[in-house]
Amino acid sequence: MKTLVRLAACFSLLIPAFAQTPARERMVIVISLDGFPAFALDDPKLPVPTLRQLIKDGTATRMTGVNPTVTWPNHTAMVTGVRSDETGLLANGTIVRTGGWPPVKVEPMLDKEQMVHVPTVYDAAHQAGLTTAQVDWVAVNKAPGITWNFNEWATADGPLEQEMIRKGVLTSADLENFTKSNILFRDQTWTTAATYLIREHKPNLLLVHFLSLDSVHHTYGPGSLAAASAIAFLDGCVARIVDAVRASGMTDRTTFLVVSDHGFRKYTKQVNPGVALAAAGLGEQVFVLPEGGSAYVYFDSAKAAELGPVVKKALENVEGLDRIVGPDGFAAMGLPQPDRDPQMYQLLLTARDGYSFIGATGGPVTSATLQQAGSHGYPASDPAMDPVFIASGYGVRPGARLGRIQNIDVASTIAELLGVALPNAKGKPVPIR
Ligand SMILES: [Zn+2]
Known part of the structure; x- marks a missing residue:
């Protein structure tokens, strides 16, 4: 019996404090x-x-x-x-x-x-x-x-x-x-x-x-x-x-x-996709919601087949724009489809390193900032976006x-x-x- 008690005491030392x-x-x-x-x-x-x-x-x-x-x-x-x-x-x-x-x-x-x-x-x-x-x-x-x-x-x-x-x-x-x-x-x-x-x-x-x-x-x-x-x-x-x-x-x-x-990420240049879209005559049909290193592009989903290619064309040569992602790329990014969630946009824009999106009315499409600034919102696969975990x-x-x-x-x-x-x-x- 004594041995058993001793053994039990021994084991209790081995059980991590976690369970205790x-x-x-x-x-x-x-x-x-x-x-x-x-x-x-x-x-x-x-x-x-x-x-x-x-x-x-x-x-x-x-x-x-x-x-x-x-x-x-x-x-x-x-x-x-x-x-x-x-x-x-x-x-x-x-x-x-x-x-x-x-x-x-x-x-x-x-x-x-x-x-x-x-x-x-x-x-x-x-x-x-x-x-x-x-x-x-x-x-x-x-x-x-x-x-x-x-x-x-x-x-x-x-x-x-x-x-x-x-x-x-x-x-x-x-x-x-x-x-x-x-x-x-x-x-x-x-x-x-x-x-x-x-x-x-x-x-x-x-x-x-x-x-x-x-x-x-x-x-x-x-x-x-x-x-x-x-x-x-x-x-x-x-x-x-x-x-x-x-x-x-x-x-x-x-x-x-x-x-x-x-x-x-730090950036020294701002990109205003709305200005490029306005210049292409799309200002009243396409809305851009900037989120720093990304921007959400909204337009009437019923006109997606017609507007999608026109929007992409208007944006393709914008300085500082990295990728234009359509709904076929959303699942891989852990994002819902536009027809499943009314919050969703038709296109996602991502910015290049050194650039961040803004949504001001007017001004140049891409412009230098007065001083270095910072943004997040770039793709989660970008190591600069990695958050920290300490336990x-x-x-x-x-x-x-x-x-x-x-x-x-x-x-x-x-x-x-x-x-x-x-x-x-x-x-x-x-x-x-
Ligand atoms: Zn935050």
Whole structure:
């Protein structure tokens, strides 16, 4: 009997800690650094001591994102485990038909239940009786699967905001015109919200999204001193979250996943396809919605056979245009067919390296910018668009070799960490253990 007890004790040491602490006593914290390119970590002098420590204690790799390499589609892919042909996200909001001109507009304020077409990992966690929280996550308006919300558009009358004001963590002045506050202040406020949630509520799943690096990359381009400053600033935000976990005594039962949604490219020239189309007499029939490194071309699908070749001809010699992709190329890019999703366009344009699309009225077709700037939206197969994946803490084996992963694998990884099922997901759990 004694031997048996000893044997059992021995085996319990061999069982990974992973299985030992029930999910409802654990935290999975997903921190998204918007626009953090995987290639940034190749620079050994990148000022990121906190991220380096998380990697040293855990593991990191490059991901392949989904098309379009835009914020909301990729954040939604990471919580659903499917690509944009299934999530319903093709822009930073739902693309709605206006019935007039322009024929489409992007609507970010629809409810999550209308916007996201498949179950999410936070829905699965919520249904399993776990608690969930989001800070500045996207496509989460009125999401029933989220216990605590601190929104991108935080206001002093939100329930969590009121609670934080009552406890002296925030003031109502902090939240006055919050969406118009500078992005560094907002990222700091979102960090305060994340640390508050960790301290006071210990949600089993916490999704946090920081925006400042994306803004800086758009204005100054990746690789600039401004970008390095924003990255150092974000490293400090992550450090505050790690410290909050430590202070709450949850370090040995918390998993950190630090991710991004897309990379970035610098550009010095802008392409305005609408001007080329107007010059060809197509200005009132064809509409272009620019998305940085790609552009969506809309025209009446009933006239596709007639208009398609004319549009292609009008664009074929435009400087900076790389590819014109028709519906026959959409499936391979993980995009839906125009007849399946009313958000879809008839043609997709992609830009060459060094170029980005704009949709201004008038001006030249292709023009130089005053200074270097940055864009994303280039095809997900472009390594510069690769997002980063860092896993550290509970259930993560230090030095685990991951190889390249897909960002749709993130949802299944979260589901596995929390012990919940996400049957619709097409990604697979990342082998972090
Ligand atoms: Zn983004």
